[in-house]
Amino acid sequence: MVQMSRWKVILLALSLVFGLLFSYANALTPAQRESLPGWLPKPTLNLGLDLQGGSYLLLQVDVSAMRDKRIANLNEDARQTLSEAQVAVAGIVRDGNGVVITLSNPVQMEPAVTAMRTLLGGGMAVASDRTVTRQGDNRIRYAFTDAAITAMGPTAVDQSIEVVRRRIDSLGTREPSITRQGAERIVVQAPGESDPTQLERVIGQTAQLTFQMVDVENSVQEALAGAVPPDAELLMGEDGVTPYLVKRRVIVSGENLVAANVTTDQSNQPAIGFRFDGQGARRFGETTANNIGRPFAIILDGKVISAPRINSAITGGSGIIEGSFTIASASELVNLLNGGSLPAPLSVEERRSVTASLGADAVRAGQLATLIAFAGVLVFMVLSYGGLFGGISVIALLLNGLLIIGAMSMTGATLTLPGIAGLILTLAMAVDANVLIYERMRDEANAGRSPIAAMDAGFNRAMVTIIDANLTTILAALIMFWFGAGPVRGFAWTLSIGVVTSVFTAVLVTQVLLVVWLRLRRPKSLPIAS
Template identity: 55%
Template sequence: MLTLSRWKIVLVTFSVIFGILFTLPNLLPQKTLDSFPDWLPKQKLNLGLDLQGGSYLMYEVDTDALRKERLKNLVEDVRTVLRGEQITFGELAEVNGTVRLRIADAAKVDEAANLLRRSVGSPFAGSISGRDVSVDKRDDQRLELSFIPEAAAQDASMAVDQSIETIRRRIDTLGTKEPNITRQGADRIVIQAAGESDPERLKAVVGKTAKLTFQMVDDSVTPEDIAAGRIPPGSEALPSDDRYQAAYVVRKRALVSGDELVDSRQSFDDRGAPAVSFKFNGSGSRKFGDATARNVGKRFAIVLDGRIISAPTINGAILGGSGIITGSFTAESASDLALLLRSGALPAPLKVEQQNTVGAELGADAVRAGAISTLVAFITIVVFMILSYGLLFGGISVIALIINGMLIVAAMSLTQATLTLPGIAGLILTLAVAVDANVLIYERMRDEARAGKSPILAADAGFSRAMTTIIDANVTTLVAAGIMFAFGAGPVRGFAWTLSIGVFTSVFTAVLVSQLLIGWWFRAARPKKLPI
C-alpha cells in the first residue's frame, strides 16, 4: 500500500494542479481574470439565490385551462370531421367535461361514431381503442366524447415538463445566469433566479402564455350582434387592443399558429414605431401563403393569449413566410413579445402561488456566515488532528484536507454547480467525513504498532485494513446523497450535490494523498518507531 508508484505520483500531482487552476479564479478579482489568456480556466463558483440574492417564484400550471382548451379543439375537430363526410348533426357543445352532439339521421349514428373513433383525438398506447378520446353512444341518437383519464393525466404531466423547458428558454434569453427551475409536486414549478434584480419583469416574461394565432375575422357579424351575443357556430368574440374596435368576431379555427414560427425580432414599422417581425417555417409559410391568397380583401386577426393585437386587411397573398406585427408597442414591450414568441408558447397558463425576493445584502450576510462557519470548522479539525496524532501525522491529514477542499471548489467551479447555504453545510460535513477516514487509518496503525509490528508494516496495515470500513461508510453516504438529489428540490439538492462531490474527493485525499505523503516520509526518515 505504501509503495510510491509512478501512477500515484502522477495522479496526485495532476489533481493538485487541477485544484489550483480551477480554485484560483474564485480568489481573484474579475479584472485580473479578464487579463488571463483564454486557455486558462475562468469559471467561478455559481452562488445560489440564498447567497447572492435574487427572485423566487412558485407557479401552478393551470391544468383546468389546458383541459378546457383541448375540449374546445375537440368540438372543432368533431364539426370538421362530420361536415367533411356530410353527416348532419346538431346540439354540438361541451358539457361538464365532455363533448355532446345529436346525429340527425338515426341510420348514420353508427357510421358517425366509428368515424369519430378513427379521426379525432391522438394515438394513445394505454387505451383500448388506441386513441385518447372515447366515443360512446347514448339514447336519442346522441354521441358523447371524452378524454380518457390516463390521457388527461399524461397531458397535465407533459404540460408541466413543457412549461419548464419554455421557462428555461425565456430566462436564458433574458441573460439570467444558471436559473434553478424545478418541478414541485404534480403541477407546480419553482424558479430561483439568482442575481435577478427585477422580479416583476421576470414574472412578466415567465408567466405570459404567449399563444399566438392568426384567425380570419368574421365580418358577417355586426357590432349589434356582438353586443346581443349572436355569435355563429364556429366563431367567437375576442377583445381587441387595436384601438379601432373593442372586440372582433373571429373563426375559431386558426389559419396558422405561433408553433410554426422560426424567428421573431423587435423591429420598426413604416412610421418608425416599434413592432415585431416574424418568420414562419416551411409548413407555416405554405399555410399562411395559401390562406392569404384565398382571402384577399378580407381581414385576419393576430391573436395573442385570447386578445387581438391587430386585424389588418389582406391586400395580397403573403408568400414569403414573413411579416410584421404592429400595435401599441413600446421598444421594451416589442422586445419582450419577440422574446416570448421565439421561446414558444406555454401549453397552459401559469398562476403565481408564491413570490419572494432575496436582497443582495442578505445574500452577502449568508456568504459571510458560511465562510466563518467553514473556517471555524476547519480550525477545529486542525487542532483536533494535531493534538490527537502529533504534528507529523496530524499535519499530513491537514494537508490532505486542504487539497480535498480545493478539489471540491474546483469541481463545482468546473461543472458550474450552484453553491447554496445548505451546500456550505455539505462542504463542512465533507471535511469532517474526510478526517474520519484519516482517524480510522491512524487508529488502525496504532493497534498494529501495539501488536509489535514494525513501523512500515503497521502503516501498511493501517491503510489496507481500514479501507473496507472507509469504503462502506462513504458508499452509504453516497447512497443517501443520491436519494436526496433524486427526490429533493432546491437547497436539498444543493446539499446532496456538494456532499456527493465531497465523498469522492475525501476518499481520494484521505487515502491516496495521505498514503503518498507518509510513504515519502518513510523513505526519507526510515523511522524505528511510529510517532503517532
C-alpha cells in the same frame, strides 16, 4: 509492505494540477478572468439565491384550464370536420373528457362517423389519445382517453419548465434554478435578478399567438348583446375598447412559428417580424388566397393586436405584426414568442426576493463557519496525533477542499447555504479515514510491530471500514439528490463530491507523504505510538 508506486505520485500530482486549474478563477475578479488567455479554463462557483440575492417564485400550473381548452378544441374540430363532410349537426355539448355530437338526420350517421374517424388518423375508432364512439342512432361521442387526460398534467408541467427556462435565459439571468414541486407547481429561483416584477411578468404571460379569420357575416353589436354565433367568439382589441368577432377556428398558431424578430413597418414604427414553418406557411397561404378582401385577426393571449385586410395571397410564410409597440415592448414580445407559448396558464402562489446585501452576509457567515470548522479539525488532529501525522492529515484536507471547489466549478454546480453546510460536514468527515488509519497504526505499533509493518496494516485493514462508512454516506446523498429539490439537492451534490474527494485525499495523500517521511527518516518507532 508500504510501497510508493510511481502511478500514485503521478495521480497525486495530476489531482493537484486539476484542483488548481479549476479553482483559481474563483479568486479573481470578473475583469481579471476576462483578461486571461482563451485556452485557460475560467469556470467559477455559481452562488445560489440565498448567497447572491435574487428572486423566488412559486408558480401553479393551471392544468384544469388547459384540459378545458383542449376539450373545447375537440368541439371546434368536430364542427369543422362535419361541416366539410356536409353533415348537418343539431348540437355539440361537452360530456366529461369530450363532446357529444347530435346529428340533425340519423341517416347521416355512417358518413359522420367516417368523417370523425379521419381526425384520429387511419380511420380507426380509437387513437392513442382520443376515441370516436356511437351513442344511439344520432349521437357520436368524441373524447380524450382517460390515459391522455391523466398525462396532460405532467406533460404541461414539463413543457412549462422548459418555456420558463428559455424566457429567463432571455433576461440574461445566470444559472436559474427551475424545479418541479409536487404535481402541478414550479419553483423558480433566479440569482442576481433584482426585479421580481419583471421576472413574474415575463414568466406568467402565456404568449399564445393565433391567426383567425374575422367574422364578417354576423354583427358585432348583436354579439355584444349576447347573440354570439357558435363558431365564433367575441374578443377585445389590445386597447381594451374595440370589440372583434372572430371565427373560433385557428388558421395558424404559435406552434408553427419558426422565428420572430423586431423590425419596422412602413411608417418606420416598431413592429414584429415572423416566419412560419412549412406547414404553417402552406395553411396561411391557402387561407389568404381564399379570403382576399376579408380581414383576419392576429391574436395574442386572447387580445386582438391587429386585424388587417388580406390584399393578396401571402405565400412566403413570413410577414410583420403591426401595433402600438415600443422598442422595449416589441423586444419583450419577441423573446416570449421565440421562447414558445405556455401550454397552460401560470399563477404566482408565492413570491419573495433576497437582497444582495443579505446574500453577502450569508457568504460571510458561511466563510466564517468553514474557517471555524477547519480550525477545529486542525486542532483536534494535531493534539491527537502530533505535528507530523496531524499536519499530514491537514495537508490532505486542504487538497480535498481544493478538489471540491474545482469539481463544483467544472460541473457548473450552484453553491447554496445548505451546500456550505454540506462542505463543512465533508471537512469533518474527511479526517475520519485518517483517524481510522492512524488508530490502526497505533494499535499495531503498540503490539510491537515495526513502523513499516504498522503503516502497512494501518492502510490495508482500515480500507474496508473506510469504504463501508463512505459508501453508505454517498448512497444517502444520492437518494437526497434524486428525490430532493432546490437546497436539498445542493447539499446532496456537495456532500457527494466531498465524500469521493475525501476518501481519495485521505488515503492517497496520507500514504504518499508518510512513505516519503519513512524513507527519509527511517524511524525506529512511530510518533503516534503510546
